[in-house]
Amino acid sequence: MELHHEFTVPVAVDDAWRALLDVERIAPCMPGAAVDDYDGKTVTGSVKVKVGPITVTYRGTAVFEEQDESAHRMVLIASGKETRGQGTARATVTGTLAERDGGTAVSVRTDLTVTGRPAQFGRGVMAEVGDKLVGQFAECLARRLEEPTERTSPPEAVEPFPSAQPVQAVQPVQPVQPVEPIDLLRTAGPPVVKRVAVAVAAAVLVLVFVRIRRHRHA
Template identity: 70%
Template structure:
């Protein structure tokens, strides 16, 4: 399936380009994602997706096939596999940056292929969830790139006191699973709940049939 998204960030295109290539910096803005290694071209990591009581973890890699700084265009090829299942996910993500009114518009086209349990939700649900994920990502990125508030005026020299050494930055917390119920909102969650309910009914029916045969 092909998905299209667009968002803006409040910085010039040069700054936005550098930020989006800084994987360690932007990864915490992507719900459920964790980066294990990045060598400047290939990203190795995982994505956790939660649907009700079920959590699916994909581990895989993403490779920058293209980084055209002049055209402000990047192409990322990503693939992953469930750690406890046969499901797979593959995506070709093409991002294009355009400067607009002092900010930057980012257009994203994703060619996505999913197999396994998440594929049961269908294109409509996946598209709606994708819209919300991109919205969260864009909001987080905009907050990161926003200029810091102006510093307070420095105190007179005689009034200054020695400052303690700045504490070492705390390590990033482990990424929380992407909760599709919470991310998708009530309408989509109801549809997901319906699918889960159908799956539960099917399992119970199979168990009853097996018990009947044993009896």
């Protein structure tokens, strides 16, 4: 399925371009995503998706196949596989940036293929979910771009001999907060929840009927 989204950020196009390539900086704005490693071209990580009571984790890589700074165009190819299942996800994401009213308009075109449990929702629901997730990402990205960047303080002069000051204890590293999965039902909205609820209710009735028949024949 092909999806198209557009959003704006309140910074110049060159600043927006650098920010979008700073994967580690914008990773917290990506719903359900966790970045394990990034070498400037390849991103390794995972995405969690919640479908009702079931949470599906896709683990894989995303590679920047194109980074055209002069045209402000990037192409990202991502692929992943369920850690506990046979489902797969693959996407070719093409992003273009253009100046607009003092800010930057970001156009994202995604060619997405999903197998497994999330695929049951179809293109309409996935497009609706995509709209809301991109909106959340854009709001988070805009807030981060408006934050002042930290300045690196100049290095202090090195003493010729170590001082006799006591060594301070090393502070323990704070644990990383777990990534919240993308809740497809909550993100998609009430209409989808009603459709899924009907399907779940029907499935429950079938299971009850099967168990009753097995009990009678036992």
